[in-house]
Amino acid sequence: MNTNPRVEATRARILNAALDAFVLDGYTGASTDVIAATAAASKQTVYKYFGDKEGLFRALISDVVDRVHDSIVRLDIDAYDDGEAVVRALARLLSASVLDRRVQRFRRLVIAEAARFPDIGRAYYEGAFELTLGHMADLLASASERGWLHVDDPRIAANHLAGLLLWIPSNRIMMTGRFDAITEAEVESGLESGVRVFLAAYRD
Amino acid sequence: MNTNPRVEATRARILNAALDAFVLDGYTGASTDVIAATAAASKQTVYKYFGDKEGLFRALISDVVDRVHDSIVRLDIDAYDDGEAVVRALARLLSASVLDRRVQRFRRLVIAEAARFPDIGRAYYEGAFELTLGHMADLLASASERGWLHVDDPRIAANHLAGLLLWIPSNRIMMTGRFDAITEAEVESGLESGVRVFLAAYRD
Structure with a gap:
């Protein structure tokens, strides 16, 4: 760049x-x-x-990917002492970046256009959504190798963490069309309860 | 009717x-x-x-609500012996009904139009999405009262179950625009692993 x-x-x-x-x-x-x-x-x-226009769209995907991934990729597992701290840090980064206003607007655009332009949807799904899950999975696998978590399938575990954290806020923002549909306090309590469920399943 | x-x-x-x-x-x-x-x-x-057109839209919401809710509302807790059986039955009904092609098409429509027509989005969010969660929460609360699960906040637990089961298939269908983006086998294994995580957190 x-x-x-x-x-x-x-x-x-x-x-x-x-x-x-x-x-x-x-x-x-x-x-x-x-x-x-x-x-x-x-x-x-x-x-x-x-x-051209498709080039603009692809550049927007990269832009969204950068927003979501850079922080997750930079998360250094050696800076943490246990699985809970890693999961909590990952949950916070994922939540903040996916709920970013620009990311949410872009997701809505992709969903709205996916039926007409399957290539656009697939490019986003593979280039952004799946890529994030891959980074999360790598991190969860590292935590598991250190004995901090018990993760058999890191990719499924990454999906579970994302689903626990993002199902409600993402749907509420998408469906109501309001970026302020979720309060800070709701995001915080959603993080707490999502992390608790994840750890109950993957820490012992 | x-x-x-x-x-x-x-x-x-x-x-x-x-x-x-x-x-x-x-x-x-x-x-x-x-x-x-x-x-x-x-x-x-x-x-x-x-x-009018809005009446058509509201009738479509009812139609989607019927598809998703009727089966969940009819789920009779007295027909089950333990928490695992109830959660598994609920997971199966939720997954089948939300991944119904018509429901998914309607969700895409709502998301695409929500920014321009916030009323439409809110009507769907409250009249369908939140309503389903409410029914699920009631059922999880009943299972908890029987001592089969330990659920402090049934609504949050309902959100967690939905997120664990639906995050991946729903996003993949929405973003790729393909209703066949998820195979039967993937739905099955997603059910298994989602139920396992939910029970790890809410059964003991």
Whole structure:
């Protein structure tokens, strides 16, 4: 990725405008003219950075992936002393990143368009959703190797942790269309109870 | 509900046509003319049975609710001997009904439209999603009263069971746009492992 701050700022503006346009007008309806104008960029710049509309969509996937994964990938198991601490840290990162407003908007977009554009949905599902689960699974496997957890199938365990933490907030945000549908206190108590259930099943 | 078979058949045809039209053209774009024509019904009949487009949408919610809830509400705890049997039966009913093709299509529709029509999303969230959780919570509370489970907060426990069972299949179907994205064998093994985790946390 280009690290020139001006280029980065322009890229970010274009991606924001693209997400807005996709969410508002659908993938088909979104116009690269409008995206360029909203981002105060030339159409030429949009094409230079992203190719075409599909390139914009793929760049948005990378952007969402970065948000969700970077923090999880950087979670260093050697910084923890036991399984509970690792699971709690992982739960907190997963919850914060998946409930990020931009990630939630993007998920809604993917779900809305998946029937018409199966390739888009599959690209997101494999490139973001499954990838996160893979990172989580690796971490749970490491904790299991240290004897901190008993995880036979790390991928299924990762699914279980995600489901315990995210089923309610994600559905409530998706279905009500409100990003403030979940309070901080609800996220906190959801973390506590989800981690407790996970540990009951996977710690002994 | 009217139990005249002809009326019921016409109602069902109109609801099917409405769901197709909403999914294809969005809530705003869907035309009651097209819905009536697809259902081989007169527009007058559509209006007589459902009022307007919003009435059609609300009738679809009821239809989805019936599919998901009827089976769960009818689950008779006295037919079981222990917590594991109850949880397994509940898990099977929940999984089958939520993964029903029509329910999944309707969920996608709600998610796609929720940002533009928050009322629609809220009506579905409260009238279907939360209602199911309530029924599940009642059943888990009954099992807990019999000493078969240890459930302090039945509603949270219901959320946990749903998340453990549905996070993966529901997301995979929603995001890939494919109703065959989950195999029977995957549903079965997902049930087994989800029930196991739930019981580890809530049976002792």
